[in-house]
Amino acid sequence: MKPLTHCSHYQDQDSEDKECWRYVNWVDSVVKMHTGPTIEKFRVCFPLDFSHTPFIDRWVQFALKKWVQDLVLDFSAQSHKLLYLGNGFSKASGFSKFRALKDLSLNSIGVTRGDIGFVLSSCPCLEQLKVSNCPNLTSVTIVGSHFALKLKSLAIECWHSMDSIEILDANLVSFSYSGNPLKLVLSNVPLLVEVSISERDSILTDDYRGLIFTQLSGCLSQLHTLGLDLNGMVDMEVFSVQTLPNIKHLELEVLGEDILILEQINCFMKACSYLEKLVLKMQFIFPEVNLKEASNTCSHHHLEVVEIVGYRGRQSAVKILMFLMETAVSLKKVVINPVRQLIRGESVDESDEVVEEEEARQHALHELRREVPAAISFGCL
Known part of the structure; x- marks a missing residue:
């Protein structure tokens, strides 16, 4: 049975209520018409509010009675209204109806x-x-x-x-x-x-x-895999990292203007001696700074893939990549992704963001690529 999935986003705030009820009626009609014994996935993604709770409860009961395996309820919205489920779960008839549920995602509930x-x-x-x-x-x-x-x-x-x-x-x-x-x-x-x-x-x-x-x-x-946000430690004293013997995949959220970031990355590389892939998720907020050189560096013999997410054509980003290429003697692949991860609560002009991404992409393809040795595969998303 194919998943029942629908995701919409309203654009005009003046028509919010009308759009909500149109969506509710649409889902209601689909639910009523469904005659199959089971569904694999049921996903509701729309900024609904308190007035729609009875409908949502009914949809949840429907999904559970149909032995749904993957249930997604996403009511996030710019208005940040919080929606409560009434008795959608507890009213589902029969404990056995829950036995099929394998994946549950709840947002703004x-x-x-x-x-x-x-x-x-x-x-x-x-x-x-x-x-x-x-x-x-x-x-x-x-x-x-x-x-x-x-x-x-x-x-x-x-x-x-x-x-x-x-x-x-x-x-x-x-x-x-x-x-x-x-x-x-x-x-x-x-x-x-x-x-x-x-x-x-x-x-x-x-x-x-x-x-x-x-x-x-x-x-x-x-x-084996560790992800950490280092943005809260900008320009603080570099902290020591204990030995992480089994880490193969490391993801770090970093600020490109943190003058100590090279030293901190160096500490992680020493701690993760068997690291195979490093992903740096970068943010650029402040004016360009001169990064402090890392001290007591040593060659890393297992790192094969470096990915930079949120790349911008700044000297700090270039310097970080150059440091990694010098240190990782077994490096085989560099991936540049100019699409950055937005900071919580950050509002951006989508068109400006697209322009920045394209400028960063062109810089990577025409400038940064020249710095990467031919023996290392270079990709730009």
Whole structure:
């Protein structure tokens, strides 16, 4: 059975209500016409509000009764209205109806810790859970021994009032968190090999530099993939990185104007001696600066692929790439991607962004490419 999927975005704020009801009626009609016994995927993506809750509950019940495997509810909008599910999950008739759900994604919904607990206890086949922009979710606790969990991937994005995330005795393989600094406990997660942490705060202390590694101390040695946001540490003293023997894939969010960024990248390369792929997600906010040279550098013998995301034709970006090409003696491929990752809350002129991306692309193709040895494959997206 093909997935039931529809995603729309309104442009004219004056017609918001009209567009919402048109969308609701459209989904309602599709749901009523569907006569098949099952659906694989059900996705609702539209900025709905409180008045549409009864309809959404009905759609959720419909999807669960049809043994849906992949359920996506995305109500994010510029107005940031928070929508609450009524009893869409709890009213689904029969516990067995939850047994098919494998992938659940919730965005801009007023779920609580209790709601997440209900989902975990009622969906024994759930493998992937993603929760975004749910300010009523102040904490998450997952204890694998309490449920017959098959959960392999957990992604949480919350920039509001979340206090803690605790994951104990679970078989998670992948975990990611984006939000303000919080209490993070990962204990007895033997299968966890992929972690991404992006913690930022308006007020940072010296302790912040080591906070991430303290939080991950119980599983760092087993990780194969690690993603970290270093933007909150701009121009601070370079912090030491403990040995990460199994890291093969490293992603770092960095600020191109951080004068210490070469030194920090050097520390990570020393710590990840078996690193094979490095992805640098770059931001450029301030005027150009002269980067401080890295000290005590040494050759890296396993790094084969370097990707720079958000590339701009600045000297700092060129200097970073030159440093990596000099240090990584086994480098085989360089990938340049001028499409940058927007900072949370950032508003941009789309046309200006497209122009910047094209200028960066042309700089990479005609200027940067000349700096890359012929033996190294060069690609620009």
